[in-house]
Amino acid sequence: MTADFKLSCVLFDLDGTLVDTAPDLISCLNRALNIHGFDTVKPEIIKPFISYGAAAMINASQPLLDDRLKADILDTMLTHYQNNIAEHTVFFSGMVDTLAAIEAQGLKWGVVTNKRERFTNPLMAALKLTGRAACIVSGDTTANPKPHPEPMLAACKQANVEPRECVYIGDARHDITAGKNAQMRTLAALYGYINPGDAPETWGADALIESPDQISTWIASLSCH
Structure with missing residues (x-):
């Protein structure tokens, strides 16, 4: 100094x-995963990836999915997030x-x-x-x-x-x-x-x-x- x-x-x-913001981001991710037919993920698995953006959170939760499906989940997640921006933050x-x-x-x-x-x-x-x-x-x-x-x-x-x-x-x-x-x-x-x-x-x-x-x-x- x-x-x-x-x-x-x-x-x-x-x-x-x-x-x-983790509670809202993870809630919206899990909502999107459910809508697209996938199981929800535990917060502790996803939380470390939040700083790297929503796409990184999706990749961490479902790494084996093809890019198109990941993009669909991302779109759903972000729409939910925009509509519930500070529910639990x-x-x-x-x-x-x-x-x-x-x-x-x-x-x-x-x-x-x-x-x-x-x-x-x-x-x-x-x-x-x-x-x-x-x-x-x-x-x-x-x-x-x-x-x-x-x-x-x-x-x-x-x-x-x-x-x-x-x-x-x-x-x-x-x-x-x-x-x-x-x-x-x-x-x-x-x-x-x-x-x-x-x-x-x-x-x-x-x-x-x-x-x-x-x-x-x-x-x-x-x-x-």
């Missing part, structure tokens, strides 16, 4: 970092207080996700976060999604901050890579949807955090340097 780092904005990945424990603390310190915060706008924007609205976020960038907002730095830079432009004044928090390697590619500080969210094969300590994040509360602790530590 360099002494001249000045934090202006805290940026979050959405699924698995800011909010726990909740904030991770401590995140409500963390956001309030960030705002109380006069810091901006926002979201950079690979989730598409057709899902991100209704979800943020349902959680009453749209007006509070300084920026909302989805996977199709820019030409390139994470780990490319383009969405990160777009978020900075929306929030009117410099990348070097930001920290990005995510639960997947591509999140940390994206933040680093944009010259941001990065925190790896170990409480998110970590794949058993992942090794977050090798991602190059500035710190590993085990709960949203530790975000506030990390921010507080900046004033000690």
Whole structure:
């Protein structure tokens, strides 16, 4: 941590970092599997793949299916998800207080996700976060999604901050890579949807955090340097 780092904005990945969307995503996957004649899958099998998108979740649940059938299941799943965007989604424990603390310190915060706008924007609205976020960038907002730095830079432009004044928090390697590619500080969210094969300590994040509360602790530590 360099002494001249000045934090202006805290940026979050959405699924698995800011909010726990797993209950809704897994419910919609299982609904789609049932409709297409397949058995439901256990949440613990699918949860680690959520950060990689709905197609990865389907592939993990039914790896032997042909691409056309996987595409049909995906279409059904996403239609159900769009119509039930925040039925069971909740904030991770401590995140409500963390956001309030960030705002109380006069810091901006926002979201950079690979989730598409057709899902991100209704979800943020349902959680009453749209007006509070300084920026909302989805996977199709820019030409390139994470780990490319383009969405990160777009978020900075929306929030009117410099990348070097930001920290990005995510639960997947591509999140940390994206933040680093944009010259941001990065925190790896170990409480998110970590794949058993992942090794977050090798991602190059500035710190590993085990709960949203530790975000506030990390921010507080900046004033000690």
